[in-house]
Amino acid sequence: MEESGSQEALRKGPWKLEEDEVLLNHVKRFGPRDWSSIRSKGLLQRTGKSCRLRWVNKLRPNLKNGCKFTAEEERIVIELQAQFGNKWAKIATYLPGRTDNDVKNFWSSRQKRLARLLQNSTTPSKLQRSTRKEKPVDFDVPSMEAPKLSSASDGDASSRPMSCSSSFSADNAEAVDMFCSLPDLYRPKLLGFGQDFLQPEFNPFPITIKSDPQTNFHPLPLGSTFSSQGLLHDPNIDIFLEPLDVSQLDNEVQFPFGLQFYEPMGRCSSHDVVSENVENPESFFNEFPADILDQIELLSSSPEN
């Protein structure tokens, strides 16, 4: 069937420069609307949907095209995804210059990495197969030692059955190491999830890292990582890991960039997003701070000897 008489066949695929120009001209004249009229006027052989998508994702002003997600942006996405679910358009409103497609793609990539990591951790045969990022790395992880941050249950060796030493030689030892090496993510209660995660006896640190509201908490410098900032030894780490209080953000779409997410004194949000998802393994990983993935990969790629 011909495309409605005089109209040429619908064009698909990558956009040409000329098409972009036509689209930009249309928007300049009529604003970002009436997408379907672009085709009906014979300006472009693209559907209105396609035009709109092109505008939203590529031609709109102030887009951060080609820029990788910053650590802060990643953190925001992770927090908001935990809060809203896969509401990419909504999440994107908190990220100036980012589109829902950007967020979606970012998340998708992240999930793939996680999936691959998990698979590696459960299929030892594949663990040996190097992947792109799994080249042997001289990754010195002194700061990833079990943090001595609290006296709460620090001395209770029984509550930490899996030391991070190399004495454990199970097939997925590397994977276990990965998680042994992780700090108490976000909140201690998060770790209530999956005692049998990876290993039946797997029992993450019962350490409770307390924040002291009296101390001068320094918010996490943007773009920093646990190890680089020595945060594993930071007594304020619990504050640092406090989930973003999205309920506040929700009221005000404006999201000040460069915002210090974790106020020194701040209201400790009672909105504990993380705990809501504790039963869900996938969600468990979703809560990981952005940098953690990189840490995990580095750890998992560490030479075994």
Place this chain on the structure above:
DNA sequence: AAGTAAGGCAACCGCCATCGT
């Protein structure tokens, strides 16, 4: 140098909500 796997990204598809007639 060639082959391959993974990452990143752009674009399409299908569903759904809204709006105008």
Place this chain on the structure above:
DNA sequence: CACGATGGCGGTTGCCTTACT
């Protein structure tokens, strides 16, 4: 109220690039 057109959104696919063997 019903229906079609349109736009918005999330999921998915496919292509290109990069890194590694």
